[in-house]
Amino acid sequence: MGMMPVERLHLKHVLQTVCALEAVVLRSFGPEGGQVLFIRDTTEAMLSCSGTRILTALRLEHPVARMVVECVWKHSTATGDGSKTFILLLASLLRMIHTAACKEPNVSCTYNSREAAETAAARRLADKLLAFALEELDDLITMGVIPYGHSHTSNHSLQRLLVSFFQTRLGYTHCDFISNLICELLTYWRCKNNPPSLSLQFINDNFPALHTPVSGFPVTCSRLVEGQVIHRDFSTPCSHTDCEPVKAVVFTGCLQLLERVIAILQSLGISVLLSAAKQSAAVLALARQANICVVECISEDELSLFIQLSGATPVSDCLMIEPEHVATLTFCRPILLGAHRYENIVTPCSLVICGPGEGQTDQYACAFQDAIRMVLTTLEPVGMTATTASKEILQLHKTTSSTPPPLQQCLLESGYVIPAGGTFEFLLHHAMLQHGCESSVCDNTNMDIPAVTQLLAKALLSIPQKIYSHSPRHFLETQTRIFKENKQSMHCCTKADLSQVLILDFGLESVSCKYQLLLAVLQCVTSLLRVDTVLCTHSASQTKSHRLPDIS
C-alpha cells in the first residue's frame, strides 16, 4: 500500500477539473458558439462542434476528467444528444454543491480537515439530489413542462427538432439540408401499421449497413438512393439489365461440389450469389460461365440486413437449396459512388453521406446516427409508470381542467417536444421552486427538500444563462415572459403556446432527452463525489526511477 502514490481527492479538485472542461465546451455552446479546430497527429485538420468529439480529442490524463468524459460518452451514445449541456450542467451543479457544502455548519469536529468535511457534506448532498430526482423529477416534468410542449406527430415539428439538433451539432450552414434528408429517410421507412419507434429502431440498428460514406464531395451531394448498397463490387461481371426480377441466394460458407451446385442454381433461375466468405477462383470461373454474378466478402451487417429485408434464409448446405432460400429482387446493378464501385440491390432505400474529407464525412455520419438516436429517445416516455401517469393525469385534470390527453395516448405517444432556447430549464426551474414551497408547507418531516430543489433549480438556470450570454437582457425578458405565461395558463386554463413568447427562434428540443440528461448528470455527480482517493498504479514496464519521486 505504501508503495503506491496516493492522491486524496477533494471536492475542490473535482470542481477544478470539471470547470476546465466547461471552459472548452463553452466555446462551441449555444447560438454564439463556434467550431473547434482539431489538428490530428497526422497533421490533418478538422472542424467540429460535437461535444463528445471535443472531449475525447483532448486526450486527458487526469482520472477525474477521464471519468467525466466516459460518463458523457455513455450518455450521448445512448441518447445521441446533450454532451455539451451535460458538462455545463455538471459544472454548475458542482459549483452549487461546493458553495452549499462550504456553508455547512457541522464542520471540523468529526473530520480531520475542513476539506474532508466539505467533501463529505457534498457527498450527502449529491445523494439527496439523486434520490430526489429519481423520486420526483418525472412528476415535476409532467406537471410543469409537458403541458407546454406538444407531442411530435407532425413532420413539421420533427423537422424543427432535427434542425435545432444539427445546428448545435454541425453549425448553421447545412442544418436545413441535412434535416430534410433525415426526414425524407424516416418517411421512406415509416410503416403504416407499426409505431414510428419501430422503424427508427430498425434504422438505428442497421445504420452501418444503411449508409455509405463518400469523401471528396460537398455535404449537399448527400442523397437517398433506392435499394440497399452492398459495399463490395461484383467479383464476376454483372450482365443483368434492370428490367427483369432478379433471383438471388445467400451463402454462408465456401462452395463445394461445384458443378452440381451450379447446376442446381441454374435450374432455379438464380443469377446473383451473395457470399460472406471469399470464394475460390474455380467458383468464380464456373459462375462466370454459368452467367451468375458473385459478390464475395460481404460484411455480416450488410448480409443480415439483406436477409431481414428479403425474407430469404441463407443457404448452409449447398446441395439443399429450396425455394425459401431464394430472394427475388427488383433490380441489382453496380453503383458508382465517389472513387468506389458498389453493388446496389433493392430494398426501400439507403443513405449516401458526402463530405469534403474523410474526417468530416465520418463526423456527418455520426451526427446522422445520433439524430436518429435522439428522435428515438424523444419517443420514449419520461420515466412514467402506469400508476404515476394516471395520478398525474388526474392532477392535470384538476389543475388545467381543459381537455387532458387520454391516458392511452400519453403513454404511447410521449414524444413531447418543447421550444428550445432554455424553455425547459425555465419551466422546470419554476416548477421546482413551487414544489419546494409546497412541500415545506405541507409536511415538515423532511427539511431537505426545499434546499435540494432550490439547488437543482438554480443549477438548471445556468443553461439559459449560457445560451443568452451575449445579451442578459434577452435572458431576463424570456424568463419574465415564460413566467407570465405560466401564471396565465394556471388561471385561464388555456394551453400555452410558448413559441410566440420567445424572442429568438431556436427550434424545438425533446423533453425526454432533457430528462435523461438531467438524471445522467446527477448520477455522474454522485459517482464523482463518492471517489475519495486516486491510487496511481504503475505497470511493470515503467522503471523504478520513475516511481521514486512520486513516493517522496
Add this chain to the structure above:
Amino acid sequence: MARRVKKAPSVCTDLPLDTADVCAKLHLLRQLLGSCFGPTGRLKQVHNNIGGHVVTTSTSSVLLPAISSSQPFVNMIKTSILNHVSRFSDCGLFAAVFCLALIERAKRSALRESVAVKVNRHLLGLCTRYLQREDCGCKVKLDFCSIHNLITLARSVISSKPACVLTESETLHLSKLAVQAFLLTVPCDNPGTVSLGKTVTVPVEGHSVLHSAVFPGLLLGITDVFCLSKVDNLNSAPLIMVLFSASLAGDLCELGDGTIEVHPGADTDSQILDQLLELGKQAVKDEVKLFVCQKVIHPVLQQYLKSHGVVVIERLGISLMDPLIELTGAQPVATLHTTIPAKAYGKVRGLSIRQFGSNTMLHLHPYAESAICTMILCHRNETMLSELKVVCQKTEHVLRLTLREPFALLGGGCTETHLAAYIRHESMNEVTEIASALGCSQTEYLIGVEGFCCSLESVVTALEHNNGNSLVDLTHAHHWTLSADVMKEQMEDSFAFCGCGLVQTSSSKKWTYINTKYTEFAPAPLSRDTILQPCVLDSFTAKLNAFQVAVETANLALDVRYIIQDVN
C-alpha cells in the same frame, strides 16, 4: 507484441483570434501576400536553409507552399487558398488578401463573430447573385468571334506576374501565343463531348522572349542530327511510326516477375538481343519510318534501325507519351514477346528539324486534325523562365475556363470598387427586415456591411505599391490611380482612364479617395455604345470562386473558437 505508448495530452489554444500571436501572424501574412499583388507587386525570394536554389516569385501557387507555420490557423487559410489555386489557377492572392482583410476587419469592428459570419454570408449571396445577373455592371461577355478580349484576358494574367520581367511588347507577344495555343487545343470537328487537347511547353534558356513560338504538333528534343540526314525525304507521304512503352534495352529485369529457367550454356543476352532484332526486322518490313521508345533502346537495335533509314527516338519520358499517342493515334506496345499488332502503328504527316539556340528539335506534324501543340518558351535566365512557364500554364487554364462561362470581369480594381458601391447601395434597402432575419441589430448589420466593403476596397489599395493614391469615381464606381509623383498640372494625363480602361475622364466626374466615407449611390451602368475596349480583364469563373473561397474561409476562421492539437 503491441506496444502501449502513453498518449500525450493535446495542445490547446483558447479563442485563437484573440491571441496576439495569431493576430500578428495573420497580419504578417496579409502584408507579405498583399505586397506581391498586382502588376507592380514586389517579388519574393524563396530559398531553403540547406542551400537549395533560389526561386524568385510573386505567384501564390509558388509562394504559399513555401510558407510553413507552426500555427494551425495560418495553415488552414493557406490550404484553403491553395485548393482554390489548384482548381482555378488564378486569383489566389486576391482570395488570400480579401480573406485576411475580412478576418482583420471583423476582429477590429468588435462585432460578435456569429454576427459577422452571418452578415458576410448574406453579402456573399448578394454579390454572387449580382455577378451572375445579365445586367451586371462589371462583367463583359466574351465574344469568340474576336480574339481581342481573349488576348486582353491573357495579357492581364501575364502582366500580373512581375517576376517574369517582361516588356510591354514581350507581354503582348506572349499573350498572343497563349491565345493561339489555346485555340489550337480546342478540337473543331468533334460533335458531342469535347475533350481539349494539350499544350506541351518546352523551355529554352538564353534567348529573347520574342523568339517564343507555338507550333501545331509535337517537338521532341534529339541529340544527334546525323541520323536525320534523310529527313527531307520524309516529308512527302504519311509516315508510319511505332511507340514502345516497354524498355528495349535488353535487360532481364524488364521481363517481369516469375522465375526464369536458363539452360546451362545458353547465352541469355544474345537471345534477348535476337528477340529485339526480330522486332526491328518486323518494323522495317512494315515500313515504319519513326521508331519511338519511352525508355532506353539497345544500341545494336538502334544501329540496325538507323541503317534502314528509320528515325529512332529513345528516352521519351512518361510526360510526352500521352500527347504523342493522341497526335499519332499509335497504341503503345508494352511487351517484346509478340509481334507488333497492326493496329498499334500510328501516323505522322511529316517530320522536320527546328533549331532553337543549341536545342535541336524534331517536329512531328499531325497527320489528321489533332489538338496537340507545342509552345517554345524562351527567356533570358532560368529563374524568369521557370516563372514564365508557370504563368503560361495558368494563362492556358484561365482561357480554358472561358469555355465554361464565356464572361470576364473588369480588372484593375474596378470590379471590387463597383461591387463595394453596389453592396453599400443595396444594403440600405430593407435594413430592418434583413437585420431581423439575420438575428442581429440594425447597427450590427451596418457595421458588418461596412467591414465587408472596406475589406473589398483594401484589396484594391493593395494593388498600389508606389505610394500612389486610389480613388473611386462617384458615377460608375470604378477604380482610378493617382501616382504619387504627379504634379497638379499633369493630373489630366495620368488620370485619363480608370483601372480597367472602360471609363474616360470628363469634367463632370467627381472622385473620392478610397477608404473615405461617401454617400451611397447606385453605380451607373456603362453606356453600351462606347468604343472603348477594356484593357484589363479577370477570369470570371476564377474570380467568382476566389470570392466565395475568401468569404467562406474567413467565416470558417471567425467560427473557430478553440484549437486542439494532437501532438502524438
